Amino acid sequence: MTDKRHDWTRGVYAITDAQLLPSDRQLLEACRSALKGGLALLQYRDKSGDLSHRVRQALALAMMCRDYGVPLIINDDLALAQRLRDDGFAEVGLHLGQQDGSLREAREVLGGEAIIGATCHARLDLAERAASEGASYLAFGRFFVSKTKPEAPPATLDLLGEAGRFDLPRVAIGGIDIDNVGMAREAGAELLATVHGVFGDVNPEARVRALNARLAAYP
Ligand SMILES: Cc1ncc(COP(=O)(O)OP(=O)(O)O)c(N)n1
Numbered sequence: 001m002t003d004k005r006h007d008w009t010r011g012v013y014a015i016t017d018a019q020l021l022p023s024d025r026q027l028l029e030a031c032r033s034a035l036k037g038g039l040a041l042l043q044y045r046d047k048s049g050d051l052s053h054r055v056r057q058a059l060a061l062a063m064m065c066r067d068y069g070v071p072l073i074i075n076d077d078l079a080l081a082q083r084l085r086d087d088g089f090a091e092v093g094l095h096l097g098q099q100d101g102s103l104r105e106a107r108e109v110l111g112g113e114a115i116i117g118a119t120c121h122a123r124l125d126l127a128e129r130a131a132s133e134g135a136s137y138l139a140f141g142r143f144f145v146s147k148t149k150p151e152a153p154p155a156t157l158d159l160l161g162e163a164g165r166f167d168l169p170r171v172a173i174g175g176i177d178i179d180n181v182g183m184a185r186e187a188g189a190e191l192l193a194t195v196h197g198v199f200g201d202v203n204p205e206a207r208v209r210a211l212n213a214r215l216a217a218y219p
């Protein structure tokens with residue numbers, strides 16, 4: 001029998017953006033389009049602080065992601081991830097940056113199976129710590145010029161090769177797009193995370209397909 005479980009550890013990791021997708025309708029249409037293109041992971045990233053808005057949008061995305069068999073990752077907010085998991089969305093995970101609370105605590109709360117990612121910037125010491133605290137993947141960046149977060153600290157691609165020693169999926173983030181996704185993959189990133197590379201276009205599905213086609217050249 002073939003194993004049809006979704007492999008979230010390789011491929012395109014799309015991240016939503018409230019400036020690019022301000023309404024519920026825009027967010028949901030764009031995410032459905034991106035999911036049709038074939039995502040490994042989708043992250044809900046919303047800095048509004050409006051709890052009811054965030055719960056409503058995250059719940060709608062969790063339902064949609066379930067239909068496509070793609071894990072939804074909640075940015076920053078352990079309580080929201082926990083709430084969705086308590087509502088039966090067992091595929092919901094969490095992404096934590098360095099200022100977003102304890103990874104160890106998140107692992108305890110969400111359990112051993114949850115996908116929990118960690119921002120490591122350009123630092124292997126942060127990666128080492130995240131790995132020891134139970135991270136499921138390690139995110140490095142920013143590698144290229146980012147429209148979403150131009151102030152993020154820069155990183156160089158050789159870092160990705162060095163991070164292979166942690167034996168966890170490596171995420172490359174920051175300005176990832178069609179012109180450089182192959183370079184980031186070749187340098188060692190299994191997951192290619194992008195906001196503008198997917199949602200900066202009227203046709204996210206076509207963007208994801210194009211990114212996946214580039215990645216297919218690197219088995
Ligand atoms: C996959 C991925 N990698 C890095 C980040 C950045 O997280 P963080 O440093 O906490 O910054 P914000 O996204 O919260 O502004 C991410 N979200 N996803």
Ligand SMILES: Cc1nc(C(=O)O)sc1CCOP(=O)(O)O
Nearest residue numbers: 141142146148152175194195196
């Ligand atoms: C959210 C985020 N974190 C980054 C980091 O380097 O930690 S770069 C970034 C923005 C990614 O958006 P885009 O694909 O449009 O550059």
Ligand SMILES: [Mg+2]
Nearest residue numbers: 076096097100
């Ligand atoms: Mg954060």
